[in-house]
Amino acid sequence: MGKDINMFHLIEHDVSFDQNETEAREINDEFAVLIPEEDLMASMSLNSEQQHAYESILQKVILNESAAFFIDGPGGTGKTFLYKALLATVRSRNLIALATISSGVAASILLGGRTAHSRFKIPLDLDKNSTCCVSKQGALAKLLRLAKLIIWDEVPMSRKECMQALDKMLRDITNSRLPFGGKIIVFGGDFRQVLPVIRKGTRQEEVNASLASSYLWSTLTKIRLSENMRARFDPNFSNYLLQVENGTTPITIENKIKISNEMLIPFKNDVESLDDLIDAVFQDIGSYSENLSEMTN
Numbered sequence: 156m157g158k159d160i161n162m163f164h165l166i167e168h169d170v171s172f173d174q175n176e177t178e179a180r181e182i183n184d185e186f187a188v189l190i191p192e193e194d195l196m197a198s199m200s201l202n203s204e205q206q207h208a209y210e211s212i213l214q215k216v217i218l219n220e221s222a223a224f225f226i227d228g229p230g231g232t233g234k235t236f237l238y239k240a241l242l243a244t245v246r247s248r249n250l251i252a253l254a255t256i257s258s259g260v261a262a263s264i265l266l267g268g269r270t271a272h273s274r275f276k277i278p279l280d281l282d283k284n285s286t287c288c289v290s291k292q293g294a295l296a297k298l299l300r301l302a303k304l305i306i307w308d309e310v311p312m313s314r315k316e317c318m319q320a321l322d323k324m325l326r327d328i329t330n331s332r333l334p335f336g337g338k339i340i341v342f343g344g345d346f347r348q349v350l351p352v353i354r355k356g357t358r359q360e361e362v363n364a365s366l367a368s369s370y371l372w373s374t375l376t377k378i379r380l381s382e383n384m385r386a387r388f389d390p391n392f393s394n395y396l397l398q399v400e401n402g403t404t405p406i407t408i409e410n411k412i413k414i415s416n417e418m419l420i421p422f423k424n425d426v427e428s429l430d431d432l433i434d435a436v437f438q439d440i441g442s443y444s445e446n447l448s449e450m451t452n
């Protein structure tokens with residue numbers, strides 16, 4: 156547990172926080188999250204797989220029906236694009252949608268995004284009986300009960316006990332036996348990317364630690380995205396990426412991935428080849444300072 160600020164005697168009188176004020180702040184902060192125009196428009200340019208996911212999830216929000224999804228998609232298939240469309244649509248109806256993600260850096264990609272550990276108060280030392288440090292009467296519990304949609308991206312890299320702790324806590328604060336207390340949860344990620352880190356663990360131990368090995372896995376509706384939107388104008392490259400992720404690329408004798416010749420920049424010398432590489436990857440790098448969104452995309 157954190158320390159009480161009053162222990163440090165920084166000022167003469169004790170600092171106390173009013174429960175109602177804290178509640179109001181937690182909730183107002185969520186209502187105050189900006190909704191970018193481009194996220195609102197995103198729902199109009201979804202591909203057919205994203206559209207199917209978007210409609211299935213939104214229908215549950217509209218009907219207020221319990222549901223838990225897993226969006227399974229290799230890198231670049233538009234998972235983040237889909238979350239942005241969902242968050243914007245739900246928030247534009249003046250409803251609370253919480254955006255969380257397993258890693259800190261990535262939390263900044265989704266507006267209002269927080270790490271799942273911080274948002275749900277998941278303890279760092281976890282075992283199968285752990286639950287989140289959320290008081291049933293507290294401000295966070297109230298916010299979670301109000302939330303119409305909870306998104307947790309990059310879930311394959313978190314240990315299953317994290318999602319199980321969330322499940323237990325939500326059942327507790329909602330007094331419900333339904334998975335995740337009947338809330339609408341969208342997990343997403345790609346098991347081909349990063350699995351939970353287990354110190355000196357074997358591949359099997361990593362798999363056993365992941366959500367796919369949890370009792371929760373069978374309760375999730377799986378929706379697959381397969382069209383690589385990042386490399387959609389380059390089908391050869393997008394097929395190649397999929398082969399790498401599926402472990403089906405040809406490998407060289409040193410057990411390294413073989414990159415096909417058309418993807419290689421021929422070596423001339425250190426300086427020229429580095430320039431060629433930068434030009435090939437970034438094309439018009441000088442223009443990026445004027446257009447940040449082009450750089451991030």
Ligand SMILES: Nc1ncnc2c1ncn2[C@@H]1O[C@H](COP(=O)(O)OP(=O)(O)OP(=O)(O)O)[C@@H](O)[C@H]1O
Binds near residue numbers: 200201205232233
């Ligand atoms: N329907 C769409 N229309 C136009 N652009 C899209 C669409 N879906 C995704 N994109 C674009 O494709 C790129 C990849 O999408 P996104 O970042 O959402 O993929 P991702 O599945 O989250 O990838 P990763 O797993 O690598 O994080 C982004 O530039 C995004 O803006």
